[in-house]
Amino acid sequence: MSASSIEFEMEELLLRIAPELAKQWQGANPELIAQVERIAGRPLPPFYHWFLRRMGKDMGALAYPTLDFSAERILACYAEKLVAPDSRFLLIGYESNEQMPLHVFYDFDVPAREDALVTERDAMGGDLYDRFETLREMLAWGALLRFRVNKMPQKCEGILSSEEPDLLSSLDPLMSSLGFNKPIPTGPRCGIYERHDAVMICKRTPREELLGYQSFRIGGRDAGLVRKILGRIATESALEVEVDEWNPALR
Incomplete structure (x- = not known):
């Protein structure tokens, strides 16, 4: 391209x-x-x-x-x-x-x-x-965080991990199967995924030695939708999902 x-x-x-x-x-x-x-x-x-x-x-x-x-x-x-x-x-x-x-x-x-x-x-x-x-990638990630993720009613952040260094090679096809698009191409250390009711962005430091890890932030129309997406990632891929914070907190 x-x-x-x-x-x-x-x-x-x-x-x-x-x-x-x-x-x-x-x-x-x-x-x-x-x-x-x-x-x-x-x-x-x-x-x-x-x-x-x-x-x-x-x-x-x-x-x-x-x-x-x-x-x-x-x-x-x-x-x-x-x-x-x-x-x-x-x-x-x-x-x-x-x-x-x-x-x-x-x-x-x-x-x-x-x-x-x-x-x-x-x-x-x-x-x-x-x-x-x-x-x-810095501008796209930041813009999606500011104008989409942070404006969603439910937000969540945490860590994705994999035994494979190229974590996004597993995440990309799964997110596509869930109806997400990648608005611009990215490298192996930054993922951005959009659909009308949810947005997920993830990244890791370029020279970080810990391969196979990405921090993520996701926003969606409600907690049920966000939990469903994270559940699909955890059950339909080799990725592990660790949630650090829900905003607002789940009851």
Whole structure:
């Protein structure tokens, strides 16, 4: 699948679950994008090009409370020498919360699916805290959490586990048999599943050594439906389901 068709699917997903974005998001102008690319010292991942063109000035309802992903902010951080240019890492999200000053970076040493690994670290270096294999997955996962899962009457979260490292190879066909669609393609460490009355998202840290585990969140129209879906996963696949929390709590 080409990068352009994937981004078409991504845009379709975002505008479907948050239609207000059509009037809110604003792209960065081409010169600012070119300046970011010069700082990177290499061609930007195709998805990041799309992201900057579509919402590199304003993310609208997708904006994170304390993270600024705008091209203007990124360029300002480099101009003010808050972060040094690096051939491996590119700052893409500035964290304004001084209590947790971990900024979002691309790690170009780990490209994936016309995109690259998203990690967090201090502005000047230090330990890495990897988040998603791609920015595409980070945005899609977060958007579905905010605009679908969290708006469902019943929510649940927990852990899926399997003896097989590629857990999603078992989960994907089962979710399809239950009528769920995958709105965009993902890698083996992030699963997103939708149908009209329920949504399930799962992920694990990209470089985590514990293969065969995924945290999950699911939302549905009522507790009975969510319990039925989780029960089908537990009984019709080799996956184990461990529930940590129901919201609201079950009586």
